[in-house]
Amino acid sequence: MRTTEAAARERIAGALRTEADDIADRWVQLQLARAASGDGVGESALREEADALLGALLAGLEGDLPVDRVFTGHQALRQAVSDLSLRRARNGVTPTVTSLAVMALKEALMEAVQRQTRDGDELFAASVLTNRLLDTAGALSFETYVDGREEIIRRQSRQLLEVSTPVVRLWRQVLAVPLIGTLDTARTQVVMENLLEAIQEHEALVAIIDITGVPTVDTAVAQHLMQTVNAVRLMGSDCVISGIRPPIAQTIAQLGIDLSTILTRATLADALATAIRLTDAAPALTGPGTER
Template structure:
């Protein structure tokens, strides 16, 4: 019996993909549009189908073993990755992408039967198609999951940036009002945004307001100290405001030394301190958001 990777089997599948290319593309697109797939346009589906089928046809003409084509052939991987990422961005379920690949398998198996009467050859070609497209389905699912995780990370980072705005209170004075928990990831966002703003606005004082931070533990205090150190390296002074009685007691009980940092109970007090630090008691700078 012929093996699935024997030359006649690959030649049959290559001939099928070459001869029935237009029909396969049209049938596959039509199938994916029934019921209408709002997330995909017919033009996109047609392009994806043409790229994938052409990549598979070309890969079968190479020396790559059939079971390595999806993993090793660049054009095939690119076509499958593009297809899956596009669907992930459009919000399609991974099962829908997998079902699309399975429907292509059925169409290719039907096309093979039109090109040979040899039952043994058809059987081996069917095994080869299953091997190729099952691997393709696994790859699209993996790419989909990876793509969705990347989108979630990007959205999380965007939310972090939105939740830690840097506000210009006065000429040479910036403030970062913190609300919620201050963890390592958020500290890095705060630090990056604040340092960039210090450079952009030539700020001399940065106020970090922790009024909205529910608790201050050792980890939070260390994050604040890191930010203060980075601000000072930029040549600016740092003032921490929002030190409530409960937070002051907690910091003392934890033995955290903030004696070298200027602290104030409210943002208004911190702004007054900042004005004295920059020696600017005039209103020439104006308050801006």
């Protein structure tokens, strides 16, 4: 069995050595004909993928790795499959279609092997080995695609959170963060990071967090707000929470949440008036280029 597998491995490697260009062309044609590449992956990109993957596959087969570990254990080959999968993930192609694109290489590779030999036993052994190799490659591409797609989604979610939580400079040394929608842990973290960076950048003395657009405030939301206020205070700034409407005030009271240590105002206008008083009461800054 080992001898047969070794012979089949050498037969496939021989086909890759002598017919790499033909195999690559055929693989690209199969993908285009079956629309397996999906939108956004052109013929030139497919050919680059094919050349990279086939070159790495030959190197993997010529190495000492067992057949079942050629794709997962050979760094260049694993990278080639990963690049292929991630490119399709960025273009929105489904993981199933991506795996089928890899599987199409079976046909192209076996056609080349058939041109090398007509012996039935050799062809059968080469076919079995090709299936084992590329089944592993298909599973690897599926796994890589899913991981890459999740990373893209996480990055896009982060970008959406940053867009939905802008820090606005109202005037010198006064910032505001108008919040709209649900406030959860991830969003609060983004609010805190962006606000602290803005405080440092603008040397702000007052930061207003307006929750007029936040539909409900529960214990978790209140805790998030308190953490943000504490972080702002550590930066040496005052923090005012505005938008405490009657229903929210009633909910906070019923939950027994203590916001007595936090400066709150019913409306944004009230918070702005408070910010004016706080900045006017702050010690005058001195030094070259200081504005007052």
